[in-house]
Amino acid sequence: MLLFIDTANVNEIRAANELGIIAGVTTNPSLIAREGRDFAEVVKEITSLVDGPVSAEVISLEAAGMLQEAVQLAAIHPNIVVKIPMTAEGLKATRACAARGIKTNVTLVFSANQALLAARAGATYVSPFVGRLDDIGHDGIGLIYDIVEIFDNYGLPTQIISASIRHPLHVLQSAKAGAHIATVPYKVLLQMIKHPLTEQGIDAFLADWAKLPKQG
Ligand code: E4P
Numbered sequence: 001m002l003l004f005i006d007t008a009n010v011n012e013i014r015a016a017n018e019l020g021i022i023a024g025v026t027t028n029p030s031l032i033a034r035e036g037r038d039f040a041e042v043v044k045e046i047t048s049l050v051d052g053p054v055s056a057e058v059i060s061l062e063a064a065g066m067l068q069e070a071v072q073l074a075a076i077h078p079n080i081v082v083k084i085p086m087t088a089e090g091l092k093a094t095r096a097c098a099a100r101g102i103k104t105n106v107t108l109v110f111s112a113n114q115a116l117l118a119a120r121a122g123a124t125y126v127s128p129f130v131g132r133l134d135d136i137g138h139d140g141i142g143l144i145y146d147i148v149e150i151f152d153n154y155g156l157p158t159q160i161i162s163a164s165i166r167h168p169l170h171v172l173q174s175a176k177a178g179a180h181i182a183t184v185p186y187k188v189l190l191q192m193i194k195h196p197l198t199e200q201g202i203d204a205f206l207a208d209w210a211k212l213p214k215q216g
Contacts, residue, residue, distance in 0.1 A: 001175040004053075004161065004183040008032045008042055012186035013049050019189070024052035026127070026163065026183040028083065028107070029059065040076060047077035055105045055125075057083035058093070066093035074102045081124060083107045086114045091121040098122030105161065110138075112146040119151060119158035127183070130174065131164035140164070141173040148178035168192045 004024040005016045008031040016022045025046050032039055043056045054077070058069040070082040070093065081103040084090045090106060097104045098121070105125040106118035110133060115126045128147060130140030147160050162174035162182040168191050174182045184192075 002181045006183040006185050008035050025050050026055040028057050047079050053081045054079050055081045055083045063089045063092035067096045070097050070102050081105045094121040094123050115147040119156040123158050125159045125161050127161045127163040129164035131166040144177040144179050
């Protein structure tokens with residue numbers, strides 16, 4: 001399973017990228033708004049930091065407007081993936097993007113049927129939102145298992161991005177379920193690094209090393 005970072009903050013992207021683990025970036029309008037900067041400028045800067053897919057979302061609700069935005073976004077950099085909401089208009093726009101060779105990430109997916117529709121419309125990626133489903137008492141990871149099974153049954157090439165990740169267990173469970181990618185907030189990436197036994201182990205090794213008789 002590949003790891004993307006789910007943020008529009010360039011400092012977080014730079015820091016995560018230095019770890020050598022990041023294969024792409026996802027943003028959404030809320031994440032961009034948090035940065036208080038021009039949308040196209042932020043997205044362009046992100047493409048200069050990470051050599052991989054960078055998802056940027058459209059705002060229009062009609063297919064024609066989505067397609068117009070998609071063409072503009074795709075012109076920013078070859079790594080841009082256009083994020084399109086999972087609606088009837090979004091499906092039309094996804095099909096139109098596929099016909100033009102524009103990569104898409106169909107977002108706000110909360111059911112396996114929605115994922116199947118997006119895949120049939122030619123989506124490059126689908127983003128099921130695990131955390132938001134858990135928030136309302138549904139089984140977010142169960143949805144990943146269902147989509148993996150359906151896509152495998154029919155050899156659908158659309159890649160599954162496990163999104164709305166809240167904690168390291170979501171990442172582990174997404175990998176076990178067979179998601180192609182998990183898009184992970186920076187805070188959760190840092191949590192994944194840490195284990196108390198690793199820290200205790202380092203402390204013990206250094207303490208033992210300090211007991212060695214000094215030479216010279
Ligand atoms: C990523 O593509 C999504 O926009 C993101 O994971 C949503 O996460 P949230 O539910 O924490 O806002």
